[in-house]
Structure formats: C-alpha cells, structure tokens
Amino acid sequence: VNGDAVAFVVTAIVLPLLLSEFGDWCPWLATRLVRWAARQLGDPASCQRYEEEWIANLNEVPGKLARLAAAAGYLANLPGMRRSIRHRLARPLHVSPRELLAAPSLPPLPEHFDFVGRDEEVKALTGLLRAAADDITRCRPIYIVGLPGIGKTTLATRCAHLTRSVFPDGLIFTRCWSSADDLLLALGVPPAQIPASQKGKSMLLRARVAGRRVLLVMDEPDNNHHDRVLASLCSAPPCPVLITSRHSPDSAATAASVVLTLGSLNEHEARELLRTKLGRRLDVEPEAAAELAAALGGHPLALRLAAGLLAARPSRTITGLVAQLASSDKTLSGIGSPVTSVRGTFDYLYQSQPAAARCLLRRLSLIPGALFENAFFGKDEAALLMNTTPEYAAHLIQTLVEADLITCAAEPDRYVLHPLVRTYANEHLQHDESPDRIQDLRDLLKRHGLNPPST
Amino acid sequence: VGPGFRVTDATLDVLEVLLHGVGDLYGLKIAKAAGRPTGSVFPILAKLEGCGWVTSEWETGDPATRGPRRRFYQLSPDGLVQARQLLVQRRDSPARSRPQLAPAPRPGWEGGR
Numbered sequence: 001v002n003g004d005a006v007a008f009v010v011t012a013i014v015l016p017l018l019l020s021e022f023g024d025w026c027p028w029l030a031t032r033l034v035r036w037a038a039r040q041l042g043d044p045a046s047c048q049r050y051e052e053e054w055i056a057n058l059n060e061v062p063g064k065l066a067r068l069a070a071a072a073g074y075l076a077n078l079p080g081m082r083r084s085i086r087h088r089l090a091r092p093l094h095v096s097p098r099e100l101l102a103a104p105s106l107p108p109l110p111e112h113f114d115f116v117g118r119d120e121e122v123k124a125l126t127g128l129l130r131a132a133a134d135d136i137t138r139c140r141p142i143y144i145v146g147l148p149g150i151g152k153t154t155l156a157t158r159c160a161h162l163t164r165s166v167f168p169d170g171l172i173f174t175r176c177w178s179s180a181d182d183l184l185l186a187l188g189v190p191p192a193q194i195p196a197s198q199k200g201k202s203m204l205l206r207a208r209v210a211g212r213r214v215l216l217v218m219d220e221p222d223n224n225h226h227d228r229v230l231a232s233l234c235s236a237p238p239c240p241v242l243i244t245s246r247h248s249p250d251s252a253a254t255a256a257s258v259v260l261t262l263g264s265l266n267e268h269e270a271r272e273l274l275r276t277k278l279g280r281r282l283d284v285e286p287e288a289a290a291e292l293a294a295a296l297g298g299h300p301l302a303l304r305l306a307a308g309l310l311a312a313r314p315s316r317t318i319t320g321l322v323a324q325l326a327s328s329d330k331t332l333s334g335i336g337s338p339v340t341s342v343r344g345t346f347d348y349l350y351q352s353q354p355a356a357a358r359c360l361l362r363r364l365s366l367i368p369g370a371l372f373e374n375a376f377f378g379k380d381e382a383a384l385l386m387n388t389t390p391e392y393a394a395h396l397i398q399t400l401v402e403a404d405l406i407t408c409a410a411e412p413d414r415y416v417l418h419p420l421v422r423t424y425a426n427e428h429l430q431h432d433e434s435p436d437r438i439q440d441l442r443d444l445l446k447r448h449g450l451n452p453p454s455t
Numbered sequence: 456v457g458p459g460f461r462v463t464d465a466t467l468d469v470l471e472v473l474l475h476g477v478g479d480l481y482g483l484k485i486a487k488a489a490g491r492p493t494g495s496v497f498p499i500l501a502k503l504e505g506c507g508w509v510t511s512e513w514e515t516g517d518p519a520t521r522g523p524r525r526r527f528y529q530l531s532p533d534g535l536v537q538a539r540q541l542l543v544q545r546r547d548s549p550a551r552s553r554p555q556l557a558p559a560p561r562p563g564w565e566g567g568r
Contacts, residue, residue, distance in 0.1 A: 049526070050497070056514075056523040057483040057493060073494030080498035087460065087505055137513070193533070200532040207510040207531060238512075 026064040030071035037074045045211040117269030125159040132240035133166035141241045146262035149301025152244035169212040180229035202229045206238040216241045264298030277307035288318035357399045365426035469499045470538045481525040508534030
C-alpha cells in the first residue's frame, strides 16, 4: 500500500512539478550558457559583441526546451567560432598597430612639448577614451568643441597619446583635408582594392575597424565638405572616435554623442603657456604678463603667437606689447602670422555666417565693457542694435552661438563675446559701416543706458 | 585568387542566403533560410567577415526600448563579386539551388514553432 502511494505521489505530483520547474528554468539556463560561451571567445571585443548578438538571436527562439537546444548549439560551435576569430585577427590585411602608426598618409599629429594646463579636461577626456575602449561595441562620438585656436587639436592629440595603450590596434588621425581613401590606405587596404562607390568605401572602412580597438581622431571633419564617407563616421562611428569641431553637433547628434566644450585658459595656465617661450622674462614683468593674458582672453593660440613674437625680439618688453595692443586695438593683426593666424580662422567662421548674423556680430562689438573685459548682452540689446524684434534677434544670436562666435554666459539668455572675437568684429564694423552709422548706434546704446567703449 | 578559407557546403548555403536574402539578415534568419542550426552559421559569418566578404552592423532603433541588439549582415561589394563566382564554380547554377527563404518545417529542436 505504501509503495503504491509513493509511486502515485511521485508520478502525479512531484514529476509534473519537477518538469514544470525544469521548463521554467530552461530559458534562464540557455541565456547563461550562451553568455558563458560568448565569453570564451578570447579577445574582449569579440566576447562583448557576440554576447549581445547571440542573446538577441536566442531571445527569438520560441519555446523553452528549443531555446536550451539552441544554446547547446552555440556551445557546440564554440571551437569553430574561436578558429574563425583567430583567423580574422591573424589576417595579413589587418595591419599591426605599428604599421597603422607608420601609415604614410595619416601620420599622427606631433605632441606639443610645451603642453600646459588643461588638467581637468585631460582627466575627463582620457576617462572617456578609456571607457570607450572598454566598450567598443557601443561607441558614441566624443566631440571637443571650441573657438578656433582654443586648443582642441592639441588636447585631442595629447589625450590620444596618453591613452595609446588601451587602443592596441592603432591610432589614426585624419585632418580636414583627409579623404576616405586616405583612411582606407592607412588601414592597409591596397590601392587597387579601394571600392569606387561611396557606399563601398564606407562598408569596407567599417569592416576594417569593426571589433578592433582603434581610436580614430578626426580633426575638424566638418570642414571637409567633399567627403560624405568621413562625415558618416562622425554620426555613426564604427569604433571610438574623437572629433574636434568649431561647432557643436546639431541637437539630434548631441543626444548620441559626448560633447566637451573647451574654454579659455585660466590665469595660471595662461602664465604657464607664456613661460614656455618667455621663461624668466615673465618674472621681470609679472603684472604685464597678467595683463597680456587678460588682453588675449586666455586664448592659447593668441598667447602662443604673442609669446613667439616676444621671444623673437628679446629687446621688446611685455609691457610694451600690452600697451601697443591696447592703444591700436589691433590685437589680431598685432600677433597674426601668415601661416597660423587667428585671423584666418576667424575669417573662415565669419564669412560662413548669414549677412544678418554678420551684421549683428559687428554691431555687438559696441556693447559696453572695459577694453579687455567681457561685455554681456541678451536678445533685447541685440534687437536694439539690429532695429528688429527680440525674437528675430534671439534667432540671430542662436546662429552665432552655434558657430561659437558668441559664448553663452552663466546666466540664462545672457551672452558674451570673447575679447578676440570682439576685436575682430570691431575691425569689420569700422570697415563695413559708415562713421555716421556707427555714431548713431553709439547714441542709441547711450540713450538706453549703455555706454559703448570708445575707440 | 582563392577565397582564403575552406569552403564547406554550409559556407555556400550561407553565401546563397546573403546573396538572395531580402530584408535585414541576422544570424537566426540566415540560419533558418540556409536550413542550418543557428550556432553553426556564426563561425561562418565571422570567417566571411574577417576576410572582408561580409560586413555587419548593429540594429538601430529606439535605445530605450531595445534590449540586446541584433546584428545585420550584408555582402561587401568585394564579397558580392567573389561569392557569385564561387557559387557558379561550386554549384552549377546559383539560381537553381537558391535556398528556400521560407523553409519547410524540419524535424529538430530548433526552428520549430
């Protein structure tokens, strides 16, 4: 009697319970098995990629037991998978890091030996790059945005070199004149095998960098209007991408990217930068050095140019240069050099603006503020200068903000001109508008309680 | 120039699917169309990708709602030409042996509904 009862209990209750439990358990076990299998693939990039890909595929298998069987299938094919991946990594066409770095068409940018300051930015950026190297399957483009000459490229180069060890498969730099062909050549594609179509190039590029720990540093790719393939790398990067740009990416792209806005150097950093070229001359005229740094708005390129100017003329004093800059108010031409001039970069930005925005920028240079101080303004002041509605003025301001010619102040809806931009805008104002018109504008500002700086 | 890897029947099946398949092709779909177990097509796809015949990209979609992403495979321009040649060589006519894109139910654990 006892034996029958036990048999009954086992067949009628325990066995169904166990089976149902096992059924519920199957999908869980299947997922665990597949994850484990993916992690046995060897190189971290492949592990990550296939873990996600396989789980996505596994989740589509209907049924519980079938899912477990599918997982067993992944497991059974593990040796073949490992062979395929080894084969891929060993392909001769995939060049070694050393070859990548030695690629003739895209040499890495030289590091500045006199790199100073930017401690926080370097820390943030190297952190971002390390995180990107850890998860190369989901890379968001990292943008460094700022005024021309503010040091975007220098910072990008510096951080790329600092994090070189986490990108063992290579470091590739593109300049604004680089093309997709250059990039393919740098990746070791023989010239004869470069596809003719844009789509072909794009696909080959992606195939070449996919799953590899490569860092692509793109210097101002948005100046490169003729290469859509490179532009597409910014919006949907196949590998970690560091981009320097004068403009923030548009709002749709911003959500999918990381944007680091680079501002001026602080007082201490500016002094250190001057010191790299001027050395002990700085200690002779400490106050003049501080004034020079303020006059140039902590703008690294301008500081570098000014320091170079002084270094070339040992007899010239810093005080003398500051006085000259202040008296002539020709900050830009005073330090411009034909090769790398701040003016050239500003010209480019200025000329690419719509006429109304250019006009507003010119007139904004009349907004009061001490000579080397920041002058704040909002849409009302802008509307006054342009004789238009505040709404339209706000639109123009936004246009200029997007071009980085106007900087947002800490307060909401208040803006400020970088001193170098203001000087530049003022030169255009004097050139483009009649003295009478300028006087009218000054009077207008005065009537509204704003006293324009005298020139 | 040879393909640079061992070409098995399974490889040919996968290439045919990639050549004739419609829509976004991902692992499970390719496996079903080729009539092969899912696990077995991934080594083949990885091999083809490594040789530059195939490119792949992640599924895009609303990042908030998606869980693990699928990865879509597609023949590269090079791969397209080479796959056609290979299929003509190894199978008399690539058109005749086109795989069934909606395969008849096969006995087995996987792919049943």
